[in-house]
Amino acid sequence: METLPEPRNNNLPNFFLSVRLKYVKLGYHYLVSNALYLFFFPLFTIILTTHLSTFTIDDFIELSNHMIKYNYMVFILVLISSVFLATLYFMSRPRKVYLVNFACYKPDQSQICSKELFMKLSKEARCFTEENISFQKKILERSGFGQKTYGPIALMQENPTQCMAASRKETETVMFGAIDELLEKTGIKARDIAILVVNSSLFNPTPSLSAAIVNRYKLRGNILSYNLGGMGCSAGLISIDLAKQLLQVNPNSYALVVSTENITRNWYFGNYRPMLVTNCLFRVGGAAILLSNKSSDRRRSKYQLIHTLRTHKGADDRSYKCVFQEEDENQNVGVSLSKDLMAVAGEALKTNITTLGPLVLPMSEQLLFLATLVARKFLKMKVKPYIPDFKLAFEHFCIHAGGRAVLDEIEKNLELTPWHMEPSRMTLYRFGNTSSSSLWYELAYSEAKGRIRRGDRIWQIGFGSGFKCNSGVWRALRSINPAKERNPWMDEIDEFPVDVAKTSTINN
Template sequence: MEVLVSLCLILPLIYSFFTLFKMILQRRGQNCYMLAYECFMPPADTKLDTDLAARIVMRNKNLGLEEYRFLLKTMVSSGIGESTYCPRNVIEGRAACPTLKDSYAEIDEIMFDTLDGLFRKTGFSPSDIDILVVNVSLFSPAPSLTARIINRYKMREDIKAFNLAGMGCSASVVAMDVVQRLFKSHQNSVAVVVSTEDLGAHWYCGKNKMMLLSNCLFRSGGCSMLFTNKPSLKHLAILKLKHMERTQFGANDEAYGCCMQVEDEEGYRGFQLTKNLVKSAAKALTLNLESLAPKILPLWELIRFLSVALRHSRKTKKDIIQAVAGGGLNFKSGIDHFCVHPGGRAVIDGVGKGLGLTEYDLEPARMALHRWGNTSAGGLWYVLGYMEAKKRLKKGDKILMISLGAGFKCNNCVWEVMKDMEDPNVWKDCIDNYPPTSVMNPFTAKYDWLHDEYLNFVRFDTSKISVD
C-alpha cells in the first residue's frame, strides 16, 4: 500500500519532468540560426559608370529639358557612385521592349550564382534543403521561381517551397519570418532564402519625374541565405535571430500610394515614388519600434524614457513631442549595429535622425548605397557584408535590421552575432577604398553641359557623348 502511494506521488513528478524536458528541447529546435549568406557580384560588363548612365538617359526621346535637369540633379545628389550594375537589356537599349527571356536571364544569373556560392561555401548539398523561400517582387512567372530552382538543383520532392511576390524592398525580412515560423513546427530543418529583384523588364521609358526616380535609384543585386534550427549545427552559425517585428501600414491611403507600380498618362509602366514616401516610412518605422523596443532595450532605458514622458505630461502637445523627442529612446543601449535598408539618401538620413544615429552607425548603409545602389530586398545583406568586411561584428553584438517597402510596410529584426565575423565577402575587391572622401556622383562635373541650347542640340545624337 505504501509503495502504491509513493508511486502515485512520484509518477506525476516524473511526468512533469519529462514534459518540461520536452518543452526545453522543442524550444531549442525553434531557434533560427543563419549559417551563411552569399551576395551577388554582377559581371564587370554590366557596370553602370557615369558615361554609360549618360548614354542611357539620352536614349529616352520622351524627355524634355526640364526632365533632363531633374535627372542630372537626382543623379548627383542620390549618394550612388559609379560602380553599380544594371541589367543587360537596359545597357543594350532593349528596355523599351523587354522579353520574358530577358527576365529569366537576369533572375537566373543572380539566383544560381548566389546559390552555387552558398553551397560551395558551406558544403551543404541542394538535397539537404528542407525549406525554400524566394522573393522577387516584380516577376512572378509560372512555374514559380522556387520550382525553377528545384528543377535546376534537383531538390527533394518533400521540400517546402514558398514564392513571395509584390512584397517590395522589405521582402527579405518577410521571407525570414516565413522560415522562422516554419521552424516552430518543423524541427531539425535547413532552409534557403533567395532575395532579389527583376529590374530590366520594369525600366521606365516615360517622362514622369516621380517614376524616373526608380531608374536613378534601383540597381542589380541579390542574396541567398542559409538558415537552420538544428541544435547540432549551432556551432556553425554566424547569427541567431532574436526578435522579429512586422508592421503593415497599408490601411493608410497616403502610405499605400507612396510607392506603387503604375502606368503614366502615355501608357509607360514604371514604379512611382511620391513625396510622401519619407513621411510614410517614418510613421511605419515609429509604429514598428513601439512594439519592438520593449523586447530589445534594457529595463532601465524604458524607465528613463517613461519618466521623461510623465514629467512633461501636463504640458501642451507640442511641448510634449519636443521633450519626448529630445529625451527619446536610446536604441544604442540595446543595439550595437544598425543595418539600415539602403533605399536612398533621404531614407537613410530620416532613419538616422529619428533614431539619433551617428555617421559611424549610418556608414554601412551609405556605403552600400554608393557601391551597389538600391538593390531592393537584397540591399540589407550588402550593408551587413560591409560591416563584416570592416570587421565590426564581434561575438555577442546585437544587430538591428531595418527594412522598408511598398505596401507600405516596415519589417525589422534583431540578430545576435554568434562568432567574430571577418569575411571580406562581396566587398573584398573594394573595401580598402571605403569610405571614400566623397559620395557625390561626378555626373555634374562631366556633364554640366547637359542644359539649355547645347542639350537641345545633342539630345537626339548620343554619339556626342564620349564613352572611351
C-alpha cells in the first residue's frame, strides 16, 4: 500500500475569508428562538412589577371595586391568563444544567512513556521498517509532547499484547479511577445517578463500557445509560450535549459523563504511514463529569452550561473519509489520517464558529462583522474580512489538544494570545492527545493555575472523525481555589515552562 503524498498546504483556511450566510443565519435563529425566555417574558414581568409597585393599598381596593362593579369577568379572565402564561413559561423554559465537579485520571508513574522509551519500544517491536522508525521520530519531534506522557502497560513490555483482557483492563482502570475520584469530590452516592453517558470511539466490548460502570458501582436498575462509539475526539462534547438534553426531561437528576479512549486495542503494527501517526499522538487518559439540573446544586457547582453547538460535515465524502479506520495491505487494522485533514478541520471549525458567533459575541462585534459581510457579499466591495474578537466573549479557551500544528493555526486565525493557548499546549505537552478527555485536562490546568474567577466564560472546542466540530460554553459560578482542589496537575503545575511546549524536540 503506497503512502499518501505530503500535503502542499498544512495550514487551516482563514475562518472568515469566505463565510456562508446560512451559518450566520443559523446562529441568529438559535438566538431568536430563545428570545421569549431571554427577553420578552422577563421584560413583561419587569414592566408589570414596576407598574404595580406604584399602587397603594387604596389603589388596589379601588381597582378591585371597579372590576367587581364594571367588569368582573374580564378581571377573572386576565387573572387566569396571567397564571396560565406564568405556569407555561416556568414549565417550558430550559432547565439549567450545572457542572457539579469533574475528575481527570492520572496514570501511575510506571506508565510514563518518554520519547526515548517510545522509540525503543518501536524498534523492539520488529515490525516497522527503518524508514518508518525515522518517520515516527520526526512526528514526535513536531508533536509538542514532553517526556511524561502515559502509555498503556500492555504495550510497554517486551512482548506487547493487544488481547481483549488487557484492553478491557486499561479502559476500566481509567474509567473507574476517574469516577472514584469524582464521587469522592462530590460526596454523592452512586445510586443517585439517573443518567450515564460513556464515550469511547474505538474500543466497544460486550457488555458495553456503560454496563461495566453500572456493574462496578451498582447503579440503579432504571438508569438511562448510553454508550457512544466511533465518534472520535469530539465525542466528549457530544456526550455533554446528550446529557444536557436528557436533563431537560428528567427533573431533579444527576448525569454522569465519562470520556475516554483505548490505546492497547488500537495500536498499529504496520508500515502504512497515514496510520502510523496515531501511534505517535495518542496517549492514555480519561475524565468523569457530574452534571445536575437540581436548583439546590447551584451553590456548590463549579460551572453552568450555557450553550452546546454541534457541527457535522459527514455529508461531504472528503470530510467523512479524512479519519478512517480500515485495514492496510497486510490486514493490520489502523486509523488512517488523510492529507486533507487540516483543510477539513478548518471548514468544520469555520462553520461552528460562524454559527456560535451570534450567540456569544457582544453586539458591537456582531455589527462590525455583519457590516463587512454585507459589504463583501452584496455590495461587492473589496474590504478586508473582519475577524470577530472572541476574547471579548470568553476569558478562557480549551481547544482540543490534537496536535501542535492545529493549535498553532487556531491561535493565528482567532488571534489568540499565548496565555489563552497555554492550557491546550501544556496539556499536549504533559499528557499528549488523550482524545475526547483532553478538554477536561485543559480546564483542570486553568483551575490549577488559579485563573478561574466567578463569572468567567469558558469555550471548549472539540473536533474529530466524521468530520465533526463541537462547542461547549460554560460560565463559572464561583472562583476556583486551586489549594482546595484535587487535580491531575497537582504538585507539578509550575514544573514545565510554557515555552518548552512550543519547542519540544527529541534527543538522539
